[in-house]
Amino acid sequence: MDIHDLPELVLVEILCRVPCGKFIFQCKCVCKRWLTLISAPYFIDRFLRLQSHRKTPTVRTLISRNAEELFNRVSLSEVLTPMLKRLESFDHLETEPVVVGTYNDLILCCDSLFDQHNYYICNPYTMQWVALPPTPTRCYDIVRVGFICDSPYYEEDDPNGHVIQLNAKFRCKVVRILPPDRQFVFDHDEYCFNFNVEIFSFETGKWSELVVSSPRGISYDYLDAMAFSYNGVLYWSGHDYGYFLVLGLDPFKDNSSTSTSSGSSNGGDIIDHKCRFVVFAMPVADHFVVECLGVCGGLLRMCDFDTDTKTLFVWDLKRQDHDYMVKGAGELCLSKHNVYSFDQDMYPDDARVVERLSFDPNNDDIFYLYVDADVLMCNIRTRKWSKIVEKRKLNNFYFFPFVLPWWPTPVPSLPQHAHQLAHGGETSS
Structure with a gap:
C-alpha cells in the first residue's frame, strides 16, 4: 500500500513519530494533504503528547x-x-x-x-x-x-x-x-x-x-x-x-x-x-x-x-x-x-585575554571561559576543568x-x- 493511501489517523500516528518538530516541518513540503494534516491542532497536540510521554529532552x-x-x-x-x-x-x-x-x-x-x-x-x-x-x-x-x-x-x-x-x-x-x-x-x-x-x-x-x-x-x-x-x-x-x-x-x-x-x-x-x-x-x-x-x-x-x-x-x-x-x-x-x-x-597568570562567556544552558554547574582564543569548561561544584575548543576567534563575548x-x-x-x-x-x- 502506498503511504498516500493510508487513512488519516494512521498517517498521523506515523508522522507523529518523526524524531523532532523541525523534521516534521520539512514533511509539510511533501504534498498539500500532509501540509494540511501537520498544520492541524489535533496533529500538533498528538505530537506534543508523544514527546511528553517519551520525556524527550x-x-x-x-x-x-x-x-x-x-x-x-x-x-x-x-x-x-x-x-x-x-x-x-x-x-x-x-x-x-x-x-x-x-x-x-x-x-x-x-x-x-x-x-x-x-x-x-x-x-x-x-x-x-x-x-x-x-x-x-x-x-x-x-x-x-x-x-x-x-x-x-x-x-x-x-x-x-x-x-x-x-x-x-x-x-x-x-x-x-x-x-x-x-x-x-x-x-x-x-x-x-x-x-x-x-x-x-x-x-x-x-x-x-x-x-x-x-x-x-x-x-x-x-x-x-x-x-x-x-x-x-x-x-x-x-x-x-x-x-x-x-x-x-x-x-x-x-x-x-x-x-x-x-x-x-x-x-x-x-x-x-x-x-x-x-x-x-x-x-x-x-x-x-x-x-x-x-x-x-x-x-x-x-x-x-x-x-x-x-x-x-x-x-x-x-x-x-x-x-x-x-x-x-x-x-x-x-x-x-x-x-x-x-x-x-587553569590558565597562566600572564594570559592576555580572559573573558567570561556564559553558563551552559543545559547544565547550571558548567561555566565557560575564553582564554587566549581557547574555550575552557569549568564545573563550579567539582572545580574540574578542561579545554574544549582551541584557537577559536570570537568576535564578541555576548x-x-x-x-x-x-x-x-x-x-x-x-x-x-x-x-x-x-x-x-x-x-x-
Missing part, C-alpha cells in the same frame, strides 16, 4: 550577535546564517542582519548594531520571518533592546505532562530603551529617572512611544545592551558606584493610548504611570563588574569573575515573594549568593540563549497595515 544552545553557535549542538548556524543572508538580499540591506534578542526559538535581528531602525523576527528552523515597521526614532547608538512573549507556544498543564495546552494567541513585544534626552538629565553624570521607551505590539502592529519612570536614578551608559526575559519581565543588568543593578520592565502593561506607527509622536511628552521600571540594587565592592548571564535553574543569574584570583562570584535572583523580602529589591530579591574558587593552574522546543514556535503575524509599513508602503491611520 529540550535542547538548548547559545548564539552570538553574528549568528555563530558557541557549540554546534543543533547546527543552528547552518540554517540561521543562510536565512540572514536571504533577509539581507530581500530587503536590500547594506550588511547582514545581527542578532539582538531571542525568545525560545524565535530570534530578533536588526539591520545594524549601531543604527537599529529595521527589525525582523524569524524562526530559522521553519524558515519563517516577518519584518516589523520601522521604528519611530532613529538612534545612532547601541540601544537597549529586548524581545519577549507573554507565554510559550505550548506548555504542560500538570507535572506529569498529561495535558498539553497550546497558546496559539501568545503575544510578543519588542522593547527599545532610548538614550536619555537632556530634559531628563539632573546632573552631569546623566543619571535619569525617566527614559524614552518604544514598544512594538504585534496585536496593533504599531510602535508605542512612552516615557517610563524609574524609582532610582540610572546612567544609561551603565546598562548592558542585552536583555533577558524572566517570568514575563525583561531585565537589563547594569552597575553603579558600589552597586550592581537590574532594571526590569513588564511590556505587557504598556499604555496603548500613546501608540504611533511611524514618524514623530507626542507620546514621549507624557509619563506612562501604568508601565514602570523596577530596579534591584545590590551593594558590591567598587571593582566588581557584575553582568547577567541568563536564567539558570529558574533564577536570574548575575556573575563577576576575578581573573587574577580565578574566583567566580554568583548572585541568583528570584521574583520577590512574601516570605523573603529585600529592602529596595522591587520585584526581585536575592535567592542565594555563592563564591567559587577555580584551579589556579551569547543569547536559544531553545529548540518539541514543536517550533510560529512567527507571529502582523496586521495588514503593518506589513505595508514594514515594506515601505503607506497606510491610512
